[in-house]
Amino acid sequence: MKTRYLIIGAGPTGLGAAHRLKELGADDYLVLERHGHAGGLAASFRDDAGFTWDIGGHVVFSHYAYFDALMDSLLGEERLEHQRESWVRSHGSWVPYPFQNNIRYLPREPRWECVEGLLPGNRSEAAPENFAQWFEHIFGAGIARHFMAPYNFKVWATPPELMQFNWIGERVSVVDLRKVLKNIILAQDDVAWGPNNTFKFPLHGGTGEIFRRMASLQGDRIRYGQEVASVDALAKRVTTLDGLEVEYDVLLNTAPLDRFVAEWMASPDSALVEAASGLEHNAVHVAGVGLDIREERERNSRCWMYFPEKDCPFYRVTNFHNYSPNNVARPGEQLAFMCETSHSAHKPEKIDELMDRTVAGLVNTSLLDQSRVDDIVTRWETNVDYGYPVPTLSRDASLRAIQPRLEELDIYSRGRFGGWKYEVSNMDHSVMQGVEWAERMVTDTPESTYSWE
Structure with a gap:
């Protein structure tokens, strides 16, 4: 079998790429999906008791007009809109999110420790070298001890000392001492921060309904139950465990980059394998x-x-x-x-x-x-x-070593784990990585969401 564009994975990025290729009239493409369903980590499942479950807490919000229009076309009125209401459980209290803006809900002693850490002279002025140093530098010892340090270890399953902080951007609300004190003294909440303070959700079928509908538009362009066994980058051929062989001109990989390099590539480049060892995940x-x-x-x-x-x-x-x-x-x-x-x-x-x-x-x-x-x-x-690609101290160097070499071989790796950049792995980011890759292939339009540089 031969195709111009071969896509590994029918998750948000792979489906975004397939959808845009079809829109652009580039009909010579194929998607290989190892599971019997589409959606990847954004799939949903109905249990025997009739409950629907996602693979973690997904919500639909967007930075892109294209993604918004796509959601409109897929779901129409079959979705609900919510005002985010999120909380932190700390010291037996419920603290509105962001924690650092609403510490007035804490008991007196930890509340004071959080304020004390923010006072002039109590935060390190040295330039931070890792995530742990960054949140002490930004939030002070009290907020770091009561929330930032324990929470981030629980979510990343990685010591913050091993993580960089350049990924943060809009994902963490920084802190303002004046605002903190004002909120405490005036007993007011500060809960509107963040890009997902309003979000949407499908009326039926969980998050996976979005990608079931996207996949249904592709018909037999998606081959299910086809797990990749090997990739011969020189021959431009992918072989699956089921024995299917597909020759391609250009390959889009959305599967985990470390596995792609270290396990799937025939005669793997030792330098790429070594670089892939610097990619960590939970x-x-x-x-x-x-x-x-x-x-x-x-x-x-x-x-x-x-x-x-x-x-x-x-x-x-x-x-x-x-x-x-x-x-x-x-x-x-x-x-x-x-x-x-x-x-x-x-x-x-x-x-x-x-x-x-x-x-x-x-x-x-x-x-x-x-x-x-x-x-x-x-x-x-x-x-x-x-679960999550961890932004470790070694990540960026690994990506700079791997991605340019793959592109020399007409292999592009995008998506949450294909691109391995947590900061651009929300649902909208992931779909748009596929969309922008397709536009780059067909119209030579530069990608804007994903970069390893």
Whole structure:
């Protein structure tokens, strides 16, 4: 089999690329997907109890007019819009997000420690060299100790000392001492920060419904159940475990870059393999816990919650019943807690114990009363080996070594793990990486979302 454009992966980036190629009239393309479904990490699943679950907490917000128009065409009116309401559980209190802007909710002693760390002369003025030094430099010792350090280790499963901070951009709200003090003294909240302070969500089918609909437009251009076994970059040929051989002119890879280089490439370049060893990632266990609502007090309007402390394994819980009433089997009558726990060599977890620990954590953090544990009607879980690409100190050097060499071979690697840049791996970013790659191939338009430089 021969095709001009071969795409590995029918996740957001691969589907974005296929969609745009088709729009541009470049019809000679094929997508290989190892699973029997599309969506990648943005897929959704319906369990035996009738609950729908995502692979973690996805929300739809956008930086791009093209992406907005695409969502309009795919979902139309079949989506809901929400005002973000997110909280941090700390010291037995619920603190509105961003934590650093709303420390007035903390008990007095940690509240003072957070303010004290922000006072003139208490923050290091030396230029930070890693993420841990950066958040002490920006937020002071108190906020670092009570939130930034423990939370970031829980979510990344990587010591912040091993991470860079250039990725941060709009993802972390920095802090202003005057604003912090004003919020405390005037007892006012500051919760509107961030690009996702409003977001949308499909009415039916979870986040995966978006990509099911995108994939349905591709027909037989997507070959499911075709996991890549090898890539012969010189012969420009991909072979799958199922025995399918596809020759190509140009290859778009959206699978994990480290695996592509170290495991799939025939006669791999030792320099590329060494560079790939500098790419680190975590894994994420997603546990869905569903139960019937017994009393009205069990409801709350929160969208999602962050958990920096050690009384639970998860770093985030999403009230998935609030995203769409159809995420539960009986809309309006059930709760769906979607809980995420990271793990890695730096932070090992016993996967077979995580569901029980998750339920205990829901009790410890007041989301679930102990008397309700026996009322749980569904426990759904999945573990993904590649959860987040970690922006380590070695990442950028690895990408600068790998990506130009691949492009010399007409291989382009994009997407959350194909591009390995967390800062451009939101849903909109990921789709647009594929769209912009297609435009570069067909119209020679430069890409703007992804760069390794």
